[in-house]
Amino acid sequence: MGLYWLWSYTIAFWSTVVVGCVQPVNWNNCWPPHEWLAPAVHDYIRARRPYSEERKILEMIDGRHEVDGRRTNPP
Numbered sequence: 001m002g003l004y005w006l007w008s009y010t011i012a013f014w015s016t017v018v019v020g021c022v023q024p025v026n027w028n029n030c031w032p033p034h035e036w037l038a039p040a041v042h043d044y045i046r047a048r049r050p051y052s053e054e055r056k057i058l059e060m061i062d063g064r065h066e067v068d069g070r071r072t073n074p075p
Contacts (some may be wrong), residue, residue, distance in 0.1 A: 022031035030036075 017030075020026050
């Protein structure tokens with residue numbers, strides 16, 4: 001099951017984007033791809049690590065916070 005996720009994303013991309021953009025009625029929405037593809041990839045990468053920015057802020061404020069927000073050494 002190592003590369004199943006890659007195969008799954010490839011099939012989903014092909015069936016959604018490529019097949020959809022081949023139809024002439026969708027050409028206005030699909031061209032130019034740099035306007036919608038790059039932000040979509042950025043959103044996907046950011047969604048892969050939820051709350052990472054908030055976690056970094058908490059660690060900068062007080063390094064004693066765990067992932068779930070509880071303190072390791074209660075006052």
